Amino acid sequence: MQMTDEYDLIVLGGGPVGENVADRAVQGGLTAVIVESELVGGECSYWACMPSKALLRSGQVLRAARRVPGAAEAVTGELDVPAVLRRRDAFTSDWDDSGQVDWLNSANIDLVRGHGRISGERRVTVTGPDGGERVLTARHAVAVSTGSDAVVPGIPGLQEAAPWTSREATSAEEVPESLIVVGGGVVAVEMATAFASLGSRVTMLARSGLLGAFEPFAGELVAEGLRELGVDVRTGVSPTRVDRDVAGVTVRVDGGEVLAEEILVATGRSPRSDDIGLETIGLEPGSWLRTDDSLRVPGVDWLYAVGDVNGRAPLTHQGKYQARAAGDAIAARAQGGPVDDRAWGRHAATADRASVPQVVFSEPEVASVGLTEAAAQQAGRRVRAVDVEFSSVAGASLHGDGPNGRARIVVDEDRRILLGATFVGPEVAELVHAATVAVVGEVPIQRLWHAVPSYPTVSEIWLRLLEAYGRDSA
Ligand SMILES: Cc1cc2nc3c(=O)[nH]c(=O)nc-3n(C[C@H](O)[C@H](O)[C@H](O)COP(=O)(O)OP(=O)(O)OC[C@H]3O[C@@H](n4cnc5c(N)ncnc54)[C@H](O)[C@@H]3O)c2cc1C
Numbered sequence: 001m002q003m004t005d006e007y008d009l010i011v012l013g014g015g016p017v018g019e020n021v022a023d024r025a026v027q028g029g030l031t032a033v034i035v036e037s038e039l040v041g042g043e044c045s046y047w048a049c050m051p052s053k054a055l056l057r058s059g060q061v062l063r064a065a066r067r068v069p070g071a072a073e074a075v076t077g078e079l080d081v082p083a084v085l086r087r088r089d090a091f092t093s094d095w096d097d098s099g100q101v102d103w104l105n106s107a108n109i110d111l112v113r114g115h116g117r118i119s120g121e122r123r124v125t126v127t128g129p130d131g132g133e134r135v136l137t138a139r140h141a142v143a144v145s146t147g148s149d150a151v152v153p154g155i156p157g158l159q160e161a162a163p164w165t166s167r168e169a170t171s172a173e174e175v176p177e178s179l180i181v182v183g184g185g186v187v188a189v190e191m192a193t194a195f196a197s198l199g200s201r202v203t204m205l206a207r208s209g210l211l212g213a214f215e216p217f218a219g220e221l222v223a224e225g226l227r228e229l230g231v232d233v234r235t236g237v238s239p240t241r242v243d244r245d246v247a248g249v250t251v252r253v254d255g256g257e258v259l260a261e262e263i264l265v266a267t268g269r270s271p272r273s274d275d276i277g278l279e280t281i282g283l284e285p286g287s288w289l290r291t292d293d294s295l296r297v298p299g300v301d302w303l304y305a306v307g308d309v310n311g312r313a314p315l316t317h318q319g320k321y322q323a324r325a326a327g328d329a330i331a332a333r334a335q336g337g338p339v340d341d342r343a344w345g346r347h348a349a350t351a352d353r354a355s356v357p358q359v360v361f362s363e364p365e366v367a368s369v370g371l372t373e374a375a376a377q378q379a380g381r382r383v384r385a386v387d388v389e390f391s392s393v394a395g396a397s398l399h400g401d402g403p404n405g406r407a408r409i410v411v412d413e414d415r416r417i418l419l420g421a422t423f424v425g426p427e428v429a430e431l432v433h434a435a436t437v438a439v440v441g442e443v444p445i446q447r448l449w450h451a452v453p454s455y456p457t458v459s460e461i462w463l464r465l466l467e468a469y470g471r472d473s474a
């Protein structure tokens, strides 16, 4: 490793996003260093995307086989829980980041381990594991990619009950006999699915419906799916007090009580920006770091905020998309090259605004992109939404008996293009990218009729959706 304290770019936080900002900048001809306080690879690799999906996958495969006669008869056993946990451990490399450090070395990115804080203009002070300090200076830019933390709400007794957050759930070494999940968002739904599959008796306490950011039918179908898995889904419920004793955790809810061995709090995220020195440059510690579309913080021309910490679209793929724009913009600005930060330009994360895809790995799965009908109306667009059931698609029935699910497209009636699409059904994750291409490409509906899905595939849902919308009006 090159031992210098001056780099073109300093990246604070070596999660998936920070790694990509540094990589793009180095590929653009700059020198870069990443400051990382825990594991290179970040939340996503060790306590979020990878372990959660590994915990979910085995149960999904087992149930998919059970939906196909012939295969179903061959499935005579239950999940092998220790094998599922071992597979999860393999995906997290046993919480060892040496593979990712090797990749940094191969990409010519330096690594400084420790907690970094901005300590002035283009300066970062790192407190190392031994308590020693090292001051780094950036010739051009500092990119903050410090991610987000789980929020633990101020419910009386909750903090003292030492609840699980997504970290403890995704890295659990044992499956509790019973689990209370507080929240109705993506983490709550996925972890309730995973732990119910692994044998926990799960109770979900959601203050409103499930998956509130999606089309309403998504949360309704997922609640049905969870109930089929044996989860006690309670909506419109808010915990008022939590106590832990030797018997487990007791949660008081509107006149009743729920008891379980463990409790998971999945009630959203807050930016990891409270202890990164923002006050030294006149910014508010603990705030989401707002940016322009090139991910630069307005008013501080050397500071970028990329990934979860800017609150734009807290997803790994979207953060890495931002990282490509930001890393390239930093390199271009450093070298006085052209910067194209207009909408859809190389240096702009335009898709964050209304074209974000997301897959929830629940059962049924939820895959969506762009605006929901309600969000489009709120944005003042004149829209029409059409819905189709997966049971009307031959390919979906062949894929697995009794396909339960629905798809919706949201069409801009003035421009006749798709603003959004949502698919809820078994294994719909791979359907959404076609919709993402249509939304980002603003493909006219009349041209979509010429994008013919193969027969008999699940993608034929596209044809059914166009038929439901009607060709004459297109
Ligand atoms: C349970 C769960 C499941 C998820 N599943 C998915 C999924 O399936 N798909 C998806 O797209 N998204 C998923 N997400 C969201 C995804 O994890 C985040 O969007 C992603 O990790 C954000 O990447 P990041 O690099 O911005 O932040 P992080 O991954 O949080 O990385 C930030 C890094 O910065 C380091 N750091 C923080 N402060 C400092 C400091 N002061 N000094 C030095 N280092 C510091 C941290 O140690 C960390 O390594 C999931 C989230 C959760 C909680």
Ligand SMILES: NC(=O)c1ccc[n+]([C@@H]2O[C@H](COP(=O)([O-])OP(=O)(O)OC[C@H]3O[C@@H](n4cnc5c(N)ncnc54)[C@H](O)[C@@H]3O)[C@@H](O)[C@H]2O)c1
Binding pocket: 153, 154, 182, 183, 184, 185, 186, 187, 188, 190, 206, 207, 208, 211, 212, 238, 266, 267, 268, 269, 314, 315, 358, 359, 360, 361
């Ligand atoms: N598959 C994926 O893409 C995936 C998986 C997991 C997480 N993520 C991302 O991680 C982030 C965090 O997920 P999340 O589920 O924690 O957040 P979320 O915002 O999706 O859901 C938060 C839930 O907590 C509830 N809530 C909030 N405050 C509460 C309170 N005080 N009491 C009771 N309930 C409360 C909300 O009503 C909501 O149901 C999201 O941005 C999500 O996109 C993505």
